[in-house]
Amino acid sequence: xxxxxxxxxxxxxxxxxxxxxxxxxxxxxxxxxxxxxxxxxxxxxxxxxxxxxxxxxxxxxxxxxxxxxxxxxxxxxxxxxxxxxxxxxxxxxxxxxxxxxxxxxxxxxxxxxxxxxxxxxxxxxxxxxxxxxxxxxxxxxxxxxxxxxxxxxxxxxxxxxxxxxxxxxxxxxxxxxxxxxxxxxxxxxxxxxxxxxxxxxxxxxxxxxxxxxxxxxxxxxxxxxxxxxxxxxxxxxxxxxxxxxxxxxxxxxxxxx
Amino acid sequence: xxxxxxxxxxxxxxxxxxxxxxxxxxxxxxxxxxxxxxxxxxxxxxxxxxxxxxxxxxxxxxxxxxxxxxxxxxxxxxxxxxxxxxxxxxxxxxxxxxxxxxxxxxxxxxxxxxxxxxxxxxxxxxxxxxxxxxxxxxxxxxxxxxxxxxxxxxxxxxxxxxxxxxxxxxxxxxxxxxxx
Numbered sequence: 001x002x003x004x005x006x007x008x009x010x011x012x013x014x015x016x017x018x019x020x021x022x023x024x025x026x027x028x029x030x031x032x033x034x035x036x037x038x039x040x041x042x043x044x045x046x047x048x049x050x051x052x053x054x055x056x057x058x059x060x061x062x063x064x065x066x067x068x069x070x071x072x073x074x075x076x077x078x079x080x081x082x083x084x085x086x087x088x089x090x091x092x093x094x095x096x097x098x099x100x101x102x103x104x105x106x107x108x109x110x111x112x113x114x115x116x117x118x119x120x121x122x123x124x125x126x127x128x129x130x131x132x133x134x135x136x137x138x139x140x141x142x143x144x145x146x147x148x149x150x151x152x153x154x155x156x157x158x159x160x161x162x163x164x165x166x167x168x169x170x171x172x173x174x175x176x177x178x179x180x181x182x183x184x185x186x187x188x189x190x191x192x193x194x195x196x197x198x199x200x201x202x203x204x205x206x207x208x209x210x211x212x213x214x215x216x217x218x219x220x221x222x223x224x225x226x227x228x229x230x231x232x233x234x235x236x237x238x239x240x241x242x243x244x245x246x247x248x249x250x251x252x253x254x255x256x257x
Numbered sequence: 258x259x260x261x262x263x264x265x266x267x268x269x270x271x272x273x274x275x276x277x278x279x280x281x282x283x284x285x286x287x288x289x290x291x292x293x294x295x296x297x298x299x300x301x302x303x304x305x306x307x308x309x310x311x312x313x314x315x316x317x318x319x320x321x322x323x324x325x326x327x328x329x330x331x332x333x334x335x336x337x338x339x340x341x342x343x344x345x346x347x348x349x350x351x352x353x354x355x356x357x358x359x360x361x362x363x364x365x366x367x368x369x370x371x372x373x374x375x376x377x378x379x380x381x382x383x384x385x386x387x388x389x390x391x392x393x394x395x396x397x398x399x400x401x402x403x404x405x406x407x408x409x410x411x412x413x414x415x416x417x418x419x420x421x422x423x424x425x426x427x428x429x430x431x432x433x434x435x436x437x
Contacts, residue, residue, distance in 0.1 A: 004366075004416035005385040008286075011366040012386035017281035017295050023273060025299035030266075030306055143304040147297070147329045177335050179328045182399065226332030 029145075131251030133158040136241045138168075138257045141222070144231040148179075151257060152222040153239045161213035163244030164189075168203040168223050171236035175228035176201055184220045188213055192223065201225065212246070269306050276319055277302060279387055280326050286382040287330035287375070289367050297333070301325035323397035327379050334375060369419040373412050380405050381412035 134157050141150035153166055166189075170176060178201055181192035188211045192203040203223045207213065225232075234257025241253045280301055285294035301322045309318075370378050376398070383394040384405070394409075395402045 004369075004381075004413050004420055007366050007420065008381060008385040008416070009388065012282045012286055012382070015282050015285045015291060015294070017278055017285075017291070017298065019274075019277055022277050022281065022295050022299040022302070025296060026273065026302045026306070029300075029303035142307040143325075145300055145303070147300060147332055148304065148325065175336075175339070177332060179332055180324075180399065224328055226328075226335065228336065 130253060131243075131249070133245065134241065134243050134251045134253055136239070136253045136255060138234075138237070138239045138255050140232065140234045140237075140257050144227075146230045147226060148224065149227045149230055149232045150222055150224045151234065151237060151239075152220050153241065153255075154218055154220045155241050155243070155253070156216065156218040157213060157243055157245070158215055159245040159247065159249075160215045161207070161243050162246055163242075163250070164205075164207040164213060165240075165242045166205045166221050167240040167242075168192075168221070169238045169240075170201045170223070170225060170234075172196065172199050172201050173227075173236075176232075177226040177228065178203070179224040179226055181205075181221070181223045183222070187211070188219070189221060192221070194223075213243075265309055269309055272305065272318065273302055276322065280322055283323060283379075283382060283387060284326050284330055286367070286370060286386050287327070287378060288333055289371060293333065297326055297329040300329060317396070320393065320396040323383065324399060327398055330379075331375055366416070366420065369416050372419060373415050376400070376404075377408045377412040377415065380408040381416065384409045385413070 134155065136153060136155035138151065138153050141152060143150060151168060151170060153168055155166070178194045181194070181203055183189045183192075183205065188208060189205045190208055192205050195202045195204075201223075205221050213219070237257045239255055239257075242250065243252075244250045277298060280298035281295050284297040284301075285291055288294060288297070304325045305318050305322045308321075370382070373381070379398055380394060383389045383397060384391065389397070391402050391405045391409075394405045398405070400408075
């Protein structure tokens with residue numbers, strides 16, 4: 001019996017947990033409203049900096065184009081400012097159509113223009129980088145307790161991706177600690193690299209060498225944290241999905257929780 | 258979907274009855290505090306319930322629950338370490354302690370486990386306290402089977418060294434009479 005393996009087994013049986021006490025704790029948690037307090041919050045777009053910069057860029061380009069037109073130059077410069085106006089609308093409808101299978105998003109205004117307009121008037125500017133072939137969404141998992149919280153980023157692309165970086169940023173606040181990460185396809189994505197940057201816990205996933213994300217599939221990447229007292233608000237958190245399609249086009253989506 | 262069907266609740270209750278003791282013991286072997294271990298196991302159970310109707314992951318419910326227990330235990334241990342760091346400037350890594358000259362001192366299995374790095378600890382506990390297979394242990398911890406093999410064998414070697422050879426010695430006596 002000196003074998004540590006035997007002693008480990010015997011020792012574990014020394015502990016008879018109080019199952020009533022445990023069930024009480026579980027039952028209390030089960031009674032907590034699932035929809036209201038703990039349903040994953042849908043992503044809302046919070047891209048003030050990018051949006052403002054983009055807005056400025058659009059105005060600038062528009063000005064240049066206008067100048068060009070008044071100078072008699074052809075409309076060759078025109079296509080540049082045009083797509084931003086059309087892009088978000090197209091993306092929204094795309095999102096609505098394809099999100100029907102996810103039950104939690106009953107009013108899927110999705111990660112695009114309508115989301116930001118719902119949130120605040122200052123964020124109605126859209127970025128030209130927002131591609132209509134890429135969709136993503138961030139959520140805080142329902143399992144959001146004093147000890148544990150999980151933030152997930154989902155994405156889907158209409159074109160196969162040869163390049164990808166997914167970045168998850170969580171405000172560390174008072175002692176957020178990184179626990180673990182996972183993805184729905186470890187064959188495609190690298191293990192998340194965790195860093196602490198300027199008060200944010202940052203997780204970054206990239207595509208494995210030579211891996212190609214097939215078009216049309218939805219993937220989830222998640223980080224698990226000890227919030228050091230919860231449940232946690234995701235207000236100060238954000239994520240970025242940077243994707244490069246097979247055709248070489250790169251799209252960036254940013255979002256919040 | 259917001260109002261869980263009674264069937265689901267029954268199934269979950271059965272899941273609880275079947276696995277709660279295992280999860281609580283796993284937590285206890287990791288952190289050494291009974292009440293906290295029960296809380297952690299209950300929270301892991303609740304996490305399972307929260308995603309009861311989602312087949313979103315390949316891992317089984319119990320593997321998911323074990324993984325959560327490991328995460329919560331890790332979080333708790335880290336918090337304790339932070340607290341200790343705040344309270345004292347001196348802090349030694351457990352493994353360094355284990356290599357110290359007084360490792361022959363009598364300690365019980367729980368105290369010996371505390372001197373193992375957490376992943377190694379989790380591996381030996383899941384494999385040998387709870388009797389899981391290497392595959393199940395790997396699934397629970399999200400590591401490869403190879404990692405489980407190496408971590409478990411290192412962990413057992415650590416324990417053998419820490420606990421000493423005497424089966425009928427004081428350490429064993431202490432184990433059999435139970436430890437708080």
